[in-house]
Amino acid sequence: MTAMPMTTSELPLERIGRGKVRDIYAVDAERVLLVATDRVSAFDVVMAEAVPFKGAVLTQISAWWFRQMEDVTAHHMLAADAAAIVAAVPALAGHERAIAGRAMLCRRATVFPIECVIRGYLSGSAWKEYAASGTLAGEALPKGLRESDKLTPAIFSPASKAETGHDENITVARMREEVGVEATAELERLTRAVYERGRTVAEKRGIIIADTKFEFGRAEDGRIILIDEVMTPDSSRFWPADQYAPGRGQPSFDKQPLRDYLEGLKKAGRWNGEAPPPPLPAEVIAETSARYLDAFKRVTGAALDTAVL
Numbered sequence: 001m002t003a004m005p006m007t008t009s010e011l012p013l014e015r016i017g018r019g020k021v022r023d024i025y026a027v028d029a030e031r032v033l034l035v036a037t038d039r040v041s042a043f044d045v046v047m048a049e050a051v052p053f054k055g056a057v058l059t060q061i062s063a064w065w066f067r068q069m070e071d072v073t074a075h076h077m078l079a080a081d082a083a084a085i086v087a088a089v090p091a092l093a094g095h096e097r098a099i100a101g102r103a104m105l106c107r108r109a110t111v112f113p114i115e116c117v118i119r120g121y122l123s124g125s126a127w128k129e130y131a132a133s134g135t136l137a138g139e140a141l142p143k144g145l146r147e148s149d150k151l152t153p154a155i156f157s158p159a160s161k162a163e164t165g166h167d168e169n170i171t172v173a174r175m176r177e178e179v180g181v182e183a184t185a186e187l188e189r190l191t192r193a194v195y196e197r198g199r200t201v202a203e204k205r206g207i208i209i210a211d212t213k214f215e216f217g218r219a220e221d222g223r224i225i226l227i228d229e230v231m232t233p234d235s236s237r238f239w240p241a242d243q244y245a246p247g248r249g250q251p252s253f254d255k256q257p258l259r260d261y262l263e264g265l266k267k268a269g270r271w272n273g274e275a276p277p278p279p280l281p282a283e284v285i286a287e288t289s290a291r292y293l294d295a296f297k298r299v300t301g302a303a304l305d306t307a308v309l
Contacts, residue, residue, distance in 0.1 A: 005050035056101030109217025212236035
């Protein structure tokens with residue numbers, strides 16, 4: 001690995017937001033620039049170390065999916081190639097290396113305050129709730145389901161966005177109260193359509209997309225458009241189809257090596273699960289980076305061109 005990982009970006013634009021991974025810059029009244037750094041979080045804590053190539057993987061997988069969705073939904077991506085971005089935003093001339101692979105020029109949109117989660121398999125927080133009470137967001141599911149069982153049809157399971165900590169699973173009825181009946185119906189329709197396209201594409205590549213979450217916004221012309229990231233290792237559970245076996249947790253193409261290491265520290269009483277994070281061994285960082293690069297290759301069918309990063 002030769003790339004110098006980026007923990008924060010410094011560009012000659014107004015930075016208007018900073019998430020756990022992405023820095024957001026204002027370009028003008030119609031456009032923003034999203035920059036995916038190599039920051040990594042687990043258990044809602046951002047680690048001190050960065051993971052090489054992670055930001056580029058997240059941006060370029062999203063860009064690849066946006067292109068696959070052209071006939072499914074409108075979206076916010078204008079460009080994800082550094083040369084095209086600089087041509088459209090001349091102020092970034094001379095900063096090509098800083099944005100290479102990791103930046104996306106996007107349409108502005110008014111973001112819906114809802115995570116549109118869809119679950120094709122029973123896993124994660126949904127499995128924990130079901131195992132404890134037989135419900136998801138307080139609503140009953142069929143009895144006798146096992147961890148990782150396929151859900152037919154997939155369950156639309158919205159969550160409210162939390163400023164800090166975990167998002168909260170909510171009912172569709174609660175979502176209607178938050179954003180209105182018509183918007184809820186359209187957001188669910190788009191979520192199902194995008195997920196079904198993604199699931200179909202991934203199956204041909206030997207990948208199960210167990211669940212994923214989308215964000216949507218309303219563009220200036222009133223259209224609801226897909227925004228943020230799309231079916232990345234950070235927003236989805238990718239499982240190898242040839243290893244799938246219900247009744248247990250599944251191996252995944254994401255930051256599982258990092259989670260496993262931190263879980264070990266927690267069980268040993270060496271970390272309480274809160275900030276500040278513990279230092280990460282080089283092998284954990286390298287393993288996590290390799291997992292992201294593997295996910296990119298499996299999803300897109302091509303290796304990420306790390307030479308330009």
